[in-house]
Amino acid sequence: MLFFTQCFGAVLDLIHLRFQHYKAKRVFSAAGQLVCVVNPTHSLKYAPTRCAAVQESTEQGILPPCHHHEAVHDPQLLPCTCPLFSCPWEGHLEVVVSHLRQTHRINILQGAEIVFLATDMHLPAPTDWIIMHSCLGHQFLLVLRKQEKYEGHPQFFATMMLIGTPSQANNFTYRLELNRNQRRLKWEATPRSVLECVDSVISDGDCLVLNTSLAQLFSDNGSLAIGIAITTSKVHSSEAEM
Amino acid sequence: MLFFTQCFGAVLDLIHLRFQHYKAKRVFSAAGQLVCVVNPTHSLKYAPTRCAAVQESTEQGILPPCHHHEAVHDPQLLPCTCPLFSCPWEGHLEVVVSHLRQTHRINILQGAEIVFLATDMHLPAPTDWIIMHSCLGHQFLLVLRKQEKYEGHPQFFATMMLIGTPSQANNFTYRLELNRNQRRLKWEATPRSVLECVDSVISDGDCLVLNTSLAQLFSDNGSLAIGIAITTSKVHSSEAEM
Numbered sequence: 001m002l003f004f005t006q007c008f009g010a011v012l013d014l015i016h017l018r019f020q021h022y023k024a025k026r027v028f029s030a031a032g033q034l035v036c037v038v039n040p041t042h043s044l045k046y047a048p049t050r051c052a053a054v055q056e057s058t059e060q061g062i063l064p065p066c067h068h069h070e071a072v073h074d075p076q077l078l079p080c081t082c083p084l085f086s087c088p089w090e091g092h093l094e095v096v097v098s099h100l101r102q103t104h105r106i107n108i109l110q111g112a113e114i115v116f117l118a119t120d121m122h123l124p125a126p127t128d129w130i131i132m133h134s135c136l137g138h139q140f141l142l143v144l145r146k147q148e149k150y151e152g153h154p155q156f157f158a159t160m161m162l163i164g165t166p167s168q169a170n171n172f173t174y175r176l177e178l179n180r181n182q183r184r185l186k187w188e189a190t191p192r193s194v195l196e197c198v199d200s201v202i203s204d205g206d207c208l209v210l211n212t213s214l215a216q217l218f219s220d221n222g223s224l225a226i227g228i229a230i231t232t233s234k235v236h237s238s239e240a241e242m
Numbered sequence: 243m244l245f246f247t248q249c250f251g252a253v254l255d256l257i258h259l260r261f262q263h264y265k266a267k268r269v270f271s272a273a274g275q276l277v278c279v280v281n282p283t284h285s286l287k288y289a290p291t292r293c294a295a296v297q298e299s300t301e302q303g304i305l306p307p308c309h310h311h312e313a314v315h316d317p318q319l320l321p322c323t324c325p326l327f328s329c330p331w332e333g334h335l336e337v338v339v340s341h342l343r344q345t346h347r348i349n350i351l352q353g354a355e356i357v358f359l360a361t362d363m364h365l366p367a368p369t370d371w372i373i374m375h376s377c378l379g380h381q382f383l384l385v386l387r388k389q390e391k392y393e394g395h396p397q398f399f400a401t402m403m404l405i406g407t408p409s410q411a412n413n414f415t416y417r418l419e420l421n422r423n424q425r426r427l428k429w430e431a432t433p434r435s436v437l438e439c440v441d442s443v444i445s446d447g448d449c450l451v452l453n454t455s456l457a458q459l460f461s462d463n464g465s466l467a468i469g470i471a472i473t474t475s476k477v478h479s480s481e482a483e484m
Contacts (some may be wrong), residue, residue: 137368150392182415182475183448184430205455206425213447233424 011200028088036107038129038144064105078195083188096142096163097139100132108132108139118144121219125154132154132163134198135230139163140174140191143198149205158187158213158226159198168192170233176208177227185210185218190233265376278349280371280386293314320437328376335399338405338436339381342374349371350374350381358468360386363461369394374405377472382416382433384470385440391447399456400468402428403447404425408435412475418450420460425451427460 009198045055078101081178089099107130118129129144131201144158158176162169169191187208192201201207210218243324319366322329322341342348351373360371371386386400400418404411411433418428429450434443442447452460 047370115441150395153392182432184428186426186428188426205453206459209451209453209456211451214451240474 002036010033011021018099025157033112034109034113035117036109036131037117038107038131040118040120040123040127040129046172059079093164097132099238100141103128105130106130106141108134110134112136113227113229116142116144116151116228118224119214121156121222121224133160133228133230136172136232138168138172140172140192140230141198143202144226145202147202151202152208155213156210156224157205157207158210159188159200159201160191160228161194161196161198161201162191163194166195169193173231173233175227175231177229177230178210178224179227180218180225183217191230209222267357276351276353276355277359278351278373279361279444280349280373282360282362282369282388283364284373294330297470335406339374340441342383348372348374348383350376351375354473355469357385358386359459360466360468362400362462362463363457363466373430374471375402375470378414378474380410380412380414382472383436383440384468385444386466387444389444391445396454398452398454398466399444399447400452401443403436403438403440403443404431404433407434408437409442411435413474415473417459417469417471417473419454420451420466420470421469422467427456427463433472440458441459 018058048234066240077090077092080089080091080096080103087103091099101108101132112135114133116129116131118149121133122226123146125146125148127146130140131142133140134140139162141161141163142158143161144156146154146156148154160176174191174192175186175188185208189207192198215224260400270443320332320335322331322333322338322345329345331345333341338344339350340346343350346436353375354377356375358373365388367388371387373384374380375384381404383403383405385403386398386477387399388396390396414433415430416433417428417430419429420456427450431449434440457466
């Protein structure tokens with residue numbers, strides 16, 4: 001009996017995933033784009049201490065965040081970059097991806113262009129939606145966060161970080177695109193390195209920012225589809241030439 | 243002596259305008275684009291009564307805003323659409339443009355693609371920057387507003403409205419684009435009709451919204467350059483087909 005109940009549950013899950021996938025495809029017509037359904041993680045355990053320590057050293061004007069870690073520990077070690085958990089793990093840049101996959105169960109997707117479908121947008125802040133994106137020989141971390149920067153007014157913040165150094169990150173441009181209800185919003189920027197703190201990127205507002213009303217206009221039945229594309233940074237070359 | 247002082251003032255103004263124009267061209271490299279320097283209007287006289295009356299009738303679910311005016315007055319009359327002033331003027335749609343130019347001194351620019359350069363972004367909220375844009379046989383009103391939706395946290399809201407009916411507005415798509423510091427933000431939507439209230443468009447957040455920090459990243463020496471393009475609405479046709 002338990003076996004049949006589990007089978008029925010699995011079939012329902014598959015139907016739900018298929019439906020979500022269809023919805024995302026409907027929004028982003030591009031054939032062949034991978035759609036990743038990302039469930040939220042309602043986290044009560046942010047790690048302000050780690051970022052606070054990093055920011056203190058930056059404010060004292062001595063060392064940038066990544067160098068702070070390097071000065072304290074093995075120069076090639078960095079703390080866990082997953083913004084969801086106050087995780088005590090430390091490791092080399094090369095093993096961050098396997099740590100995030102194995103310990104935090106973060107999915108990884110291949111492809112230059114993918115669709116990130118965040119479900120249950122109505123959940124209260126703070127909530128995060130996270131995936132890794134493997135592209136152009138590198139891995140990127142996409143973080144969508146619902147947070148109350150102004151009390152009682154939750155906003156959505158989306159940013160992309162390279163699992164690599166800041167100088168490697170400068171070689172890329174990422175694009176996030178929302179497209180629904182005859183409205184289109186595109187954000188293009190250079191990804192930050194995971195050696196920088198995702199919390200400070202979001203608190204600086206240097207990312208795609210959506211008010212709740214705009215997020216509702218772009219979402220479909222409680223899910224928000226974000227098209228993601230990564231390119232080598234030639235997009236801004238015309239700007240640099242001027 | 244007074245003549246020479248005035249001449250000197252005029253030359254200084256020209257140099258300043260030329261400098262602003264150069265800055266905008268540097269950001270939006272497209273040759274041949276018109277650049278319009280738009281000075282702010284720090285308005286103490288918003289007209290909440292007019293919009294409140296319009297919204298009340300909408301909330302009662304009886305008539306849309308434009309029909310409300312039509313029911314009270316001559317069916318073809320509408321109140322002054324300039325969001326800056328509580329102006330008692332009422333007139334036909336066809337003469338709104340000349341009223342806005344003559345009474346409110348709002349500039350009008352020709353061309354499918356123009357650059358709107360809003361100066362003095364640091365001025366306290368509420369502040370508006372407004373121009374009219376003549377394109378594809380119609381006139382559009384671009385409103386950039388600095389407003390404190392959440393007390394102590396001013397934000398920038400930008401929207402485009404057609405000086406025409408809602409059904410005419412549905413034939414167009416407008417695009418607002420910010421491009422600076424290796425960041426690019428694009429907003430595309432169908433313009434609203436001036437028969438709708440600009441205040442409600444902004445309070446709904448159904449427009450381009452910028453936090454102060456993001457506005458600073460995109461502005462250059464206190465001025466924000468916004469690229470504007472208007473097309474007939476075929477951009478979203480692919481979405482409709484699905």
